[in-house]
Amino acid sequence: MSHAHKSAKGAAGGEKGRGASKGKRGAGAGAKKPEDDREESLQAVVLADFEGHFSPFSQEKPKCLLPLANTPLLEYTLEFLAMSGVADIYIYCGAHSAEIEKYIQASKWYPPLSPASPFKSLELVKSTARSVGDALRDLDARDLITRDFLLVHGDLVSNLPIDAALAAHRARRIADKNAIMTMILRTAGLGQHRTKSGGVTPVFVCDPTKNRCLHYEEMHALQANKYLNIDPDLLSDHAEMEIRTDLIDCGIDICTPDVLALWAESFDYEVPRRHFLHGVLKDYELNGKTIHTEIVEEHYAARAFNLQSYEAISKDVLGRWTYPLVPDSNLISGQSYKFERGGLCKENGVMLARTCKAGKRTVLGRDTSIGDGSTLTNSIVGRRCIIGKNVTIRDAYIWDDVVIGDGTTVHRAIIAHEAVIGSQCKINPATLISYGVRISDNTEVKEKSRITRAKRIEDDVEEVVPSDPEIVGEGGKGYLFHEDDEDEDESNESFIYSTAHLNISSESISTITSSISIGSPTTSRSRLSSFAGSISDDGEAGSSNENFHHDAVSGLLDTLKENGDFDSAKLEFMGLRLSNDATDHQIRRAIAVAFTKRIAQLVEQEKLEPSKAAASAFGTSGAENFLKTVAVGAGKEEDQIDFIHCLQKDLVHRNQGAMILAAVCQRLYQMDVLEEDAFLRWWEECEMLAEGEAEEMARVRTKTKVFIDWLREAESESGSEEDDESEDESD
Amino acid sequence: MPSVQAGYAPNLGVFLKALKTQQLEASIEHLISLLKRRQIRNSRPCAIATAHLLLRVVARFKWTDIGKLLQRIQEVGQRLVEAQPKEMVVGNIVRRVLGMIRDEAKEDRSEDMSDTASITQIDSPQRETSDPAPLRTIGVSTATASPLRFGASNAPGSTDTDSDDGSARTPQGGHRPPLMTSHTSYAVLNGLPVQQSMFNLLSATPSPLSTPPQQIDSPQAGSGINAASVAQRVAASSKDLKAEVISGIEEIIDELDQVDDQMAGYAQEHIHSNEVILTHSSSTSVQKFLLKAAEKRKFTVIVAESYPNDHQATHAAVTGSVAPDLGSSEDTSLEMFLKPLTAAGITVVLTTDAAIFAIMSRVNKVILATHAVIANGGLIAAAGARIIAKAAKVHKIPVIVVSGVYKLSPEYPFEFESLIEYGDPGRIVKYHDGNLVDNLEIDNPLYDYVPPDLVDLYITNLGAHAPSYLYRIVADHYKPEDINFHKPELQF
Structure with missing residues (x-):
């Protein structure tokens, strides 16, 4: 033991010596060239747990510790930093900070306890920060960062040598103090790419001659208008411009301390791209700061920020795209993976029955046993799993200590630690089975179900939810997970600009995430969008509603276009509504706009008659029901009138608006969505405005006069009693 | 420094x-x-x-x-x-x-x-x-x-x-x-x-x-x-x-x-005037070997570029420029200043790997570099070496392997597959081609196993040996009790 002491002392000496020499060198360099601090050690900030959708798994465990190819995500990030030669690391933890701390302290990375750590210092910063913005502002307040640093997320997987980008950044910064940040972006082609984010497409407008990013915007998959709003000045200022949507944003930023100062100045920035990047670029005139891009075409860089990207990156790891960050590199001590012919990667102590087929691109952890006749392809199985006989596992990610009974089929699912699946079960695609769930024999788990056993937290009271035998079978444990029940805290950490949930209406993207996050982004969006609004719209009041309006209209429009199913659209719509706290009026407006837009399109593009177009649009399956329940609610007259107003308003600026309005009114009346009283009152109100009414508005409703007259006639025929009543009401 | x-x-x-x-x-x-x-x-x-x-x-x-x-x-x-x-x-x-x-x-x-x-x-x-x-x-x-x-x-x-x-x-x-x-x-x-x-x-x-x-x-x-x-x-x-x-x-x-210099010392015994020599990838050992021979003799060297894992380095070695990424990562100052073969007055032909078989009939000797040599006389070399050795065998062209004794391993693997490392498939298919990435399984082996019967001669820093003689050098350099030092289960 004395030996150990001595060596420790020696280490301290060595450390000191090194520090001294470093200092000296730094000083020497400084004397020569004050700007050049090449010899200074590199700092990095890891944002461990702020963004990302991994529900229901992230409820119980920090996201950055979820295993990807049997190695926690954070390991990949730290490995990348070690590879880049970073010396000082600050890890910012949001939720679950205790667990992250425990993990880090036990790992090889923690310098005070592990001599093997490649880092000189590693500090865990536990903060109450709930967003990246808060964390960075906190960081700024702490004054820890004194020089250029790398800003990465705790879910980064990359084998990129960063030296070239660092050198370029430094050169730029020496030339111009205002070059505050360099983002590293990986090209991923224009076509479909599994690792590109599905829901949101980041659009970077760059000046390729200077590698400068000029504008940033995010496009949603279901956004109706594929337009960017580019400041016209940019066009005149820059001879060359590239608008790129083919980039994977891996979240590696090389920042100067000025970046933190900027974050601190703008207290409403929450996320690094949508807010910070967008905002800073927009305010170029004001602050003169430039942000640059380093677009790489080699090597791997991506973030596992949601389950969709988790799956993509898992596949990339299996395909060795992340080499040398592959299982058989055994990055964590204690791993003993060996890569065998055909892409099977297994640890020591794996027991394979003679007739089982553990084939292509499969990873098997230690002490896992696989029974006779089972087939595994493109899957990752953790340690100590027991897989029975005649089991079929495809594209599945199975974590540690899972038991799967005989004859079960698992396809494209994630099964978390210690879950037990009975025999003869069928786990359908996009299923997520959380920790410790037990599925009893002969159960078929429906597609896209998320099953958990975690205690539900409501009003800060943990509540044990009884198991749902319909889902997990008799004797099973677990219930369906609903994000809406989540506590406020939980929703906050899922801070992300993913709109993967929007994918649900487009059949083409049927990935795990699209199903997972059906509800997940909803609660988080409110915050998000309000912030987004406040920046992008320069603090215009009610801008969050713009966001809602935009998303809602585009979602509905797509459903209409594809003759899609309104039931799911409704679900999504309600989600949006909840998350944005949209008022009833906004909802009506959005619906009205969506329908009129569609009808106008039909009229213009397909040369339909307005009445036919209206019939077709409103004839979409479920549309009637949707309108009745969502648009006009419980049959209140005011609501109906409001809806007609909305229709009218929107049709003002459409071609043949008047004709369409007439057709729509007729149609809606026929469908019993709107009642005659509402129409009459609306008409009266319009008439009452008389001069006060805008000219366009009047023009639009002219054609509807026939319909109203007809209504009046019908009414007078039906009897005067009712008429009186309605008139009383209207007063 | x-x-x-x-x-x-x-x-x-x-x-x-x-x-x-x-x-x-x-x-x-x-x-x-x-x-x-x-x-x-x-x-x-x-x-x-x-x-x-x-x-x-x-x-x-x-x-x-x-x-x-x-x-x-x-x-x-x-x-x-x-x-x-x-x-x-x-x-x-x-x-x-x-x-x-x-x-x-x-x-x-x-x-x-x-x-x-x-x-x-x-x-x-x-x-x-x-x-x-x-x-x-x-x-x-x-x-x-x-x-x-x-x-x-x-x-x-x-x-x-x-x-x-x-x-x-x-x-x-x-x-x-x-x-x-x-x-x-x-x-x-x-x-x-x-x-x-x-x-x-x-x-x-x-x-x-x-x-x-x-x-x-x-x-x-x-x-x-x-x-x-x-x-x-x-x-x-x-x-x-x-x-x-x-x-x-x-x-x-x-x-x-x-x-390397010791091995180069044998160069002039093995390379004769006006020979055509085929080599593969960018090995300093081979390059020094050829440079040494070039001091006295004129000959032609055909270099196969060994795409996709080593072609940049090979190009750099042929042209004499230091490859940007290799120069910084593997700097043993000596290697940086190697002059290209052409500077020594040798005709150098760079060819693709696919042309090897066609060109083999004109070759007098094949000189291969290696990653490791196994006790049986087989070797692990950059991917593509086996094709070259095989082609040479067909044309009855002697294959000479230049390898320091330190690369000679007493290990004899149960299966050679386990010695072959698979690298980044991005070298073969570009990652941004999402369709291919999603639908193809791409293997990029970095090394090849060349069995001993395809090799005619080894030149080490100790001299030239037949493959069948390597066991002797193994025995001289390693103690039998150390051979399995890394496998405690095989030791008593």
Whole structure:
């Protein structure tokens, strides 16, 4: 033991010596060239747990510790930093900070306890920060960062040598103090790419001659208008411009301390791209700061920020795209993976029955046993799993200590630690089975179900939810997970600009995430969008509603276009509504706009008659029901009138608006969505405005006069009693 | 060296620099992680890093007896080998160091005990099991005193090799080590320096193993003879021994530096005027070899570019420019300043790998570089080497492999697949082609296994050998008890 002491002392000496020499060198360099601090050690900030959708798994465990190819995500990030030669690391933890701390302290990375750590210092910063913005502002307040640093997320997987980008950044910064940040972006082609984010497409407008990013915007998959709003000045200022949507944003930023100062100045920035990047670029005139891009075409860089990207990156790891960050590199001590012919990667102590087929691109952890006749392809199985006989596992990610009974089929699912699946079960695609769930024999788990056993937290009271035998079978444990029940805290950490949930209406993207996050982004969006609004719209009041309006209209429009199913659209719509706290009026407006837009399109593009177009649009399956329940609610007259107003308003600026309005009114009346009283009152109100009414508005409703007259006639025929009543009401 | 490092990314240079100041354990882990992350790769950098690290281990280790030191080095070596089993030189260097320490210890002891050795020799098996600590430690530490150990450790090793290696190894593989032990023990008894084999007598360059420098240093240690003073003597002699071991490792490091030049020394015997020589990928060894031959002769070199893993480096080597990424990551200052072959007046033709077979009929000789050489005479070389060797076989063209002895491994794998590393598929299909990435399974093997029957001649720093003779060099350089040092389950 004395030996150990001595060596420790020696280490301290060595450390000191090194520090001294470093200092000296730094000083020497400084004397020569004050700007050049090449010899200074590199700092990095890891944002461990702020963004990302991994529900229901992230409820119980920090996201950055979820295993990807049997190695926690954070390991990949730290490995990348070690590879880049970073010396000082600050890890910012949001939720679950205790667990992250425990993990880090036990790992090889923690310098005070592990001599093997490649880092000189590693500090865990536990903060109450709930967003990246808060964390960075906190960081700024702490004054820890004194020089250029790398800003990465705790879910980064990359084998990129960063030296070239660092050198370029430094050169730029020496030339111009205002070059505050360099983002590293990986090209991923224009076509479909599994690792590109599905829901949101980041659009970077760059000046390729200077590698400068000029504008940033995010496009949603279901956004109706594929337009960017580019400041016209940019066009005149820059001879060359590239608008790129083919980039994977891996979240590696090389920042100067000025970046933190900027974050601190703008207290409403929450996320690094949508807010910070967008905002800073927009305010170029004001602050003169430039942000640059380093677009790489080699090597791997991506973030596992949601389950969709988790799956993509898992596949990339299996395909060795992340080499040398592959299982058989055994990055964590204690791993003993060996890569065998055909892409099977297994640890020591794996027991394979003679007739089982553990084939292509499969990873098997230690002490896992696989029974006779089972087939595994493109899957990752953790340690100590027991897989029975005649089991079929495809594209599945199975974590540690899972038991799967005989004859079960698992396809494209994630099964978390210690879950037990009975025999003869069928786990359908996009299923997520959380920790410790037990599925009893002969159960078929429906597609896209998320099953958990975690205690539900409501009003800060943990509540044990009884198991749902319909889902997990008799004797099973677990219930369906609903994000809406989540506590406020939980929703906050899922801070992300993913709109993967929007994918649900487009059949083409049927990935795990699209199903997972059906509800997940909803609660988080409110915050998000309000912030987004406040920046992008320069603090215009009610801008969050713009966001809602935009998303809602585009979602509905797509459903209409594809003759899609309104039931799911409704679900999504309600989600949006909840998350944005949209008022009833906004909802009506959005619906009205969506329908009129569609009808106008039909009229213009397909040369339909307005009445036919209206019939077709409103004839979409479920549309009637949707309108009745969502648009006009419980049959209140005011609501109906409001809806007609909305229709009218929107049709003002459409071609043949008047004709369409007439057709729509007729149609809606026929469908019993709107009642005659509402129409009459609306008409009266319009008439009452008389001069006060805008000219366009009047023009639009002219054609509807026939319909109203007809209504009046019908009414007078039906009897005067009712008429009186309605008139009383209207007063 | 102020400007060697262009960025922050660690590499061999950084490792060697850090080695001086870092705590030992940190250095070991540092190297392990560099090996795992492939930031130190290819044979020579791995060998240099390993040798330097072991030097450090020996220097820092507070040892009381040789056995502990061997144990320590085995343990460190095992960790390094496990970190990157496909870099076989790591294991080779560890084995060399282990063997060297055993030799030194033997020498040392023979000096000490020359008068009493006969008694110890006879008694040692019994003593080893019954005696208290002081003698026991010596018994374990020296190979002479433990024939039991020999027999035991040899048995699995030899069965292992025997079963795998059909033709060449079998007759000697089983018998030689015990034979050697008896030989050496005689030599020890007589106090003579050990000549391990005829081979070393003939070899042009002195192997660090065969010329023990400690004779001058240690005679004064050998006076006391009784058991009580043994411990004291060990303490006294271990100091000298330490210096000897360190100088032994330094010799290995020197050998690593000089090995290319030594091999180049044989170039003119093998390359003749107006020959057409085909080579593959960018190997410094081969390049030096050819440059040396070019001093006197004019010939033509055809270089296959070895796409996709090494073509940039090959292009750089042919044109004489330093490849941007290779130059910074694998800087052994020597390599940077190699002048291209064309500067030496040689006609160089760069060709694609696909054209190899077509061009082979015009070739007089194929010279291959290698990643590792296996005891059976087969080799692990850059992917594409096997095609070349096979094509040469068809055209009956001699294949010469240029390889330092340090790449020669006593390991004989159960299946060669396990030695072949698969790299980044992005070299073959660009990652941004999402459709291909999603639908293709792409394998990018970095190495090829070339079986011994496709190789005609090996040129090492010791001279030229037939593949079937390599086992002999293996036996000379590695102690049989060290062959499976990294697999404790195969040791007794």
